[in-house]
Amino acid sequence: MLLYVVQPANSESCTKGEDQDDEDLCIVCWEREREVIFCDCMHMCTCQSCASDVMAAGALCPMCRTRIHSTITVKF
Ligand SMILES: [Zn+2]
Numbered sequence: 699m700l701l702y703v704v705q706p707a708n709s710e711s712c713t714k715g716e717d718q719d720d721e722d723l724c725i726v727c728w729e730r731e732r733e734v735i736f737c738d739c740m741h742m743c744t745c746q747s748c749a750s751d752v753m754a755a756g757a758l759c760p761m762c763r764t765r766i767h768s769t770i771t772v773k774f
């Protein structure tokens with residue numbers, strides 16, 4: 699059994715004025731809109747194409763590295 703310890707970031711040193719542009723875009727290719735939710739972490743961070751790549755490459759969420767058990771495709 700593997701345990702991942704996530705340490706809190708030092709919020710004191712956060713830089714101001716971060717751009718929130720492109721927050722609806724896939725974090726892998728930055729070309730298509732996010733449309734797949736990963737379970738169990740419930741992150742929606744990739745398009746359908748990149749989600750298949752992620753699943754083929756070991757099924758770890760690109761955002762938090764949680765093992766993905768299933769995906770939900772969101773249709774807008
Ligand atoms: Zn993508």
Ligand SMILES: [Zn+2]
Pocket residue numbers: 736739740741759760761762763764
């Ligand atoms: Zn995640």
